[in-house]
Each structure stands twice: as structure tokens, then as C-alpha cells.
Amino acid sequence: MGYSPRVQDFLRMLAELAGRPERVSELLQEVSLTSADLHSFIFFREQFYTRNLLYQDSHWEVLTLCWQKGQQTPIHDHNGSQGWAYLIAGSLAETIYEVTNLPAPQDFCLRQTARALFHPREISYINDTMGVHCLANTAEEAAISLHIYSPLISSCRYYSLAPRETKIKTLCYYSAEGTVLEG
Ligand SMILES: [Fe+2]
Numbered sequence: 001m002g003y004s005p006r007v008q009d010f011l012r013m014l015a016e017l018a019g020r021p022e023r024v025s026e027l028l029q030e031v032s033l034t035s036a037d038l039h040s041f042i043f044f045r046e047q048f049y050t051r052n053l054l055y056q057d058s059h060w061e062v063l064t065l066c067w068q069k070g071q072q073t074p075i076h077d078h079n080g081s082q083g084w085a086y087l088i089a090g091s092l093a094e095t096i097y098e099v100t101n102l103p104a105p106q107d108f109c110l111r112q113t114a115r116a117l118f119h120p121r122e123i124s125y126i127n128d129t130m131g132v133h134c135l136a137n138t139a140e141e142a143a144i145s146l147h148i149y150s151p152l153i154s155s156c157r158y159y160s161l162a163p164r165e166t167k168i169k170t171l172c173y174y175s176a177e178g179t180v181l182e183g
Contacts, residue, residue: 002040002178003054006033011055011062014148018059021082021150025123028086028146032121035089035144040178042066042144049073049137050174061152063173065135067092067143072136074158075110076169078128081153085124085135090143092118096126096133099159108166110159118145132159 041064049071055062097110
């Protein structure tokens with residue numbers, strides 16, 4: 001349900017890019033999906049940002065993330081997956097950190113290496129060789145972003161500073177294919 005012709009075209013073209021991740025940014029810019037195209041996959045909640053699944057296959061996972069003011073991810077790695085975030089609406093601040101002192105989990109240090117603000121039609125890209133990161137909606141207005149992961153990311157490591165610890169976290173969807181999931 002809810003797949004507009006433009007979204008269907010985008011997903012078909014993405015599926016055809018299997019094994020060619022270097023073309024993903026170009027495809028995102030070319031297709032330039034909007035919040036109108038993605039309206040079936042946009043859900044906002046007061047308590048948390050939502051992760052909404054559009055599509056997955058053996059190469060790709062595609063989600064919308066919907067962020068109210070002040071909502072943000074923990075600092076996290078990508079568990080070997082590459083990630084692209086294409087801003088649909090609003091803005092997101094990304095902070096990237098280098099992790100040192102692993103593997104002793106309680107002894108890690110985070111050093112901020114980059115910070116950037118992304119606006120509509122801009123793309124953030126991350127993989128584990130670049131560091132760990134967090135995304136935050138630091139603006140007054142809500143934000144919507146379209147995320148592509150290759151391969152699918154089903155869990156990742158969260159880093160917290162108070163208390164200083166890391167945790168493996170299983171990632172969940174708020175909705176899948178336009179339907180809100182139970183629990
Ligand atoms: Fe991420």
C-alpha cells in the first residue's frame with residue numbers, strides 16, 4: 001500500500017544498483033523524493049523518532065525516519081553497513097566521533113571529528129571506517145529523512161558517556177510498508 005509511482009520507480013532503480021553503492025547518492029539526487037511522495041511512510045510520535053520500513057532485499061534497506069524537535073539517535077556504529085541519509089524536510093545535525101581504546105568497552109573514548117547540518121536534498125553518508133555518529137533534529141520544525149543501508153542493519157552498538165558504556169541494540173521499525181506495527 002501507499003507506494004506512489006515515483007517511489008516504485010525509485011525502489012526499482014535502487015534494486016538495479018545492487019553491488020554499485022557508489023551510485024546511490026546520484027540516484028537520490030536524480031529522483032529527489034518529497035514528503036508528498038513518501039506520505040504513507042511518515043509517522044511522528046512525541047516520545048521518540050520513528051523508523052519506518054519501505055523496502056528491503058539482500059542488498060538494501062530503505063526507511064523514512066521522522067523526527068520531532070529535539071529527537072536524536074544515540075551515538076552508534078553501523079555494524080558493517082553503509083548508510084545514506086537524504087533530507088526530505090527540516091534539517092538534521094550530524095556529529096561524527098572517532099572511537100579509541102576499544103576493545104575494553106568501559107574504557108572507550110570519543111573524539112569529535114566532524115559536525116555538519118543537513119538540509120533538504122542534501123545527503124549524509126557514513127560507514128564504520130569514518131567513525132560512529134549521531135543524528136539530531138536541533139531545529140524548531142520537524143524533520144523527515146530517507147535512509148538507505150547496505151546491507152540491512154538489524155543491530156548496532158550504542159555508546160553512552162553517562163554512564164560510560166556500550167550496548168548492542170536491536171533496531172526496530174515503527175511501521176513497515178505503511179502499516180504501524182504492534183508493540
Ligand atoms: Fe546512523
